Amino acid sequence: MSDTDLLGIEHRWPERAKWPALQGLAAAGEDFYRRGWSLGTSSNYSVVLSKTPTRVLLTASGKDKGHLGSDDFVLVDEAGKVLRSEGGKPSAEMWLHLILAQRENIGAILHTHSPSATLLSDLCASDGGFWIEGYEMLKGLSGITTHEAKVWVPIFPNTQDIPSLANAVEARLNTTTEPKMYGYLIRNHGLYTWGKDLAEARRHIEVFEFLFDVLLRKRALK
Numbered sequence: 633m634s635d636t637d638l639l640g641i642e643h644r645w646p647e648r649a650k651w652p653a654l655q656g657l658a659a660a661g662e663d664f665y666r667r668g669w670s671l672g673t674s675s676n677y678s679v680v681l682s683k684t685p686t687r688v689l690l691t692a693s694g695k696d697k698g699h700l701g702s703d704d705f706v707l708v709d710e711a712g713k714v715l716r717s718e719g720g721k722p723s724a725e726m727w728l729h730l731i732l733a734q735r736e737n738i739g740a741i742l743h744t745h746s747p748s749a750t751l752l753s754d755l756c757a758s759d760g761g762f763w764i765e766g767y768e769m770l771k772g773l774s775g776i777t778t779h780e781a782k783v784w785v786p787i788f789p790n791t792q793d794i795p796s797l798a799n800a801v802e803a804r805l806n807t808t809t810e811p812k813m814y815g816y817l818i819r820n821h822g823l824y825t826w827g828k829d830l831a832e833a834r835r836h837i838e839v840f841e842f843l844f845d846v847l848l849r850k851r852a853l854k
């Protein structure tokens with residue numbers, strides 16, 4: 633991202649404390665677009681600016697993620713009310729961000745639409761998800777310290793009824809009887825993952841995308 637992409641940031645978002653979040657999300661968008669994970673205005677990203685009260689900076693709907701500028705964000709509260717916008721609207725998927733944003737230790741939520749996530753989410757849909765185990769790269773997920781770890785990636789059916797999908801994801805997050813969830817897939821759609829801050833969330837996207845590629849290539853070799 634060049635500095636000129638965010639010209640006007642001071643005028644449009646005068647609260648200086650929000651600038652790093654805007655710039656960080658624009659940089660993530662440029663990177664994910666370049667890697668083919670956020671093409672065609674797909675995906676959405678957010679940073680939690682405050683927990684009490686809930687203040688979430690979210691990419692606005694339908695924006696080119698390769699060239700996010702200061703007009704391309706909205707600031708919302710826990711009820712999805714837009715507190716600030718430069719003309720953009722939140723995506724319907726805002727609810728999938730808000731359920732995570734209000735949880736402890738989550739400071740950023742990232743959602744991508746990569747080819748690997750899309751394909752794997754379809755191939756494994758009938759099992760409701762898939763295990764990833766035995767890979768050194770799993771150690772890139774926060775809290776995992778050994779390649780012997782086993783991570784279950786749940787797959788939720790795709791729907792345009794995002795509030796009901798958000799309820800299903802929230803119920804899964806609250807369950808104590810299922811394996812810990814580091815991220816999840818929506819069938820034929822994409823990946824959601826998160827982190828304590830934007831850097832950790834970006835690392836989790838990279839780790840999952842790497843592992844999805846590996847799993848797909850392994851299947852193709854069989």
Ligand SMILES: [Zn+2]
Nearest residue numbers: 675725743822
């Ligand atoms: Zn999406």
